[in-house]
Amino acid sequence: MTSGSVSDGIPSGNEYDWYKRACDLLESGDSAASAILFQRVREVEASPSVLEGLGRALFDAKQYDQAVLVLGELVEISPDNDYAHFALGLSLWRLQRFIPARDHLAMAFVMKPHQPEYGSALSQVKSTLRHRMEQGMPLEGPIAGQDQL
Numbered sequence: 795m796t797s798g799s800v801s802d803g804i805p806s807g808n809e810y811d812w813y814k815r816a817c818d819l820l821e822s823g824d825s826a827a828s829a830i831l832f833q834r835v836r837e838v839e840a841s842p843s844v845l846e847g848l849g850r851a852l853f854d855a856k857q858y859d860q861a862v863l864v865l866g867e868l869v870e871i872s873p874d875n876d877y878a879h880f881a882l883g884l885s886l887w888r889l890q891r892f893i894p895a896r897d898h899l900a901m902a903f904v905m906k907p908h909q910p911e912y913g914s915a916l917s918q919v920k921s922t923l924r925h926r927m928e929q930g931m932p933l934e935g936p937i938a939g940q941d942q943l
Contacts, residue, residue, distance in 0.1 A: 805831065809838045816847055825854035842872045849881055853888075861885040869898070876905035880912055887919055890935050892926075895919050 805812055816831035832848035845868040852861035865882035872878055883898035899916040906912060926933050 805834065809835050813844065813847070816851070820847060820851050820854070823854075825851045829855055829857070840867070842868060842875065842878075845871075846875075846878065846881075849878070849885075853881060853885055856888075858885045858888045862889065874905070876902045876909070876912070879905070880909075880915070883919070884915060887915070892919055892923050892933060896923060 805815070807815075812831050812835045816828045816835065819825075819828035819831065829848060829851035832844060832851055835844050836848055845864055849861050849865040849868060852858075852864060862882065862885045865878055865885055868875065868878040869882055879898040880902035883895045883902060886892075886895035886898065896916065896919045899912065899919055902909070903912040903916050923933055925931075926937075931937055
């Protein structure tokens with residue numbers, strides 16, 4: 795692929811340069827810009843590392859619906875990727891889709907039980923489900939009559 799200039803809508807450099815820049819942007823906290831670059835790389839190559847980076851960037855940018863799609867694709871092609879299940883579970887949790895969130899968090903925890911954040915997230919989602927069940931509340935989505943944060 796040839797390099798382009800930023801002025802014509804194509805970042806300078808090649809796909810590897812874009813990937814490295816996207817990773818640097820993500821690490822520096824600019825998740826929205828990172829997601830744009832990762833998406834550009836994904837158009838050329840949808841490797842697991844690109845999908846993981848894009849999923850992380852979308853999650854950090856609070857674009858949970860898009861993160862679920864990308865991370866779901868990552869889980870499909872890399873079902874043994876514990877982080878993919880964890881990140882997908884977190885994204886589903888933010889969308890209040892607690893049952894599939896629990897399932898993916900449980901998968902991540904089974905794969906790497908020594909990761910404390912996996913167990914913590916799984917416990918919180920299970921607690922939410924248990925509480926909703928005990929109170930006769932819906933197991934998915936917002937609770938009627940309550941403002942969302």
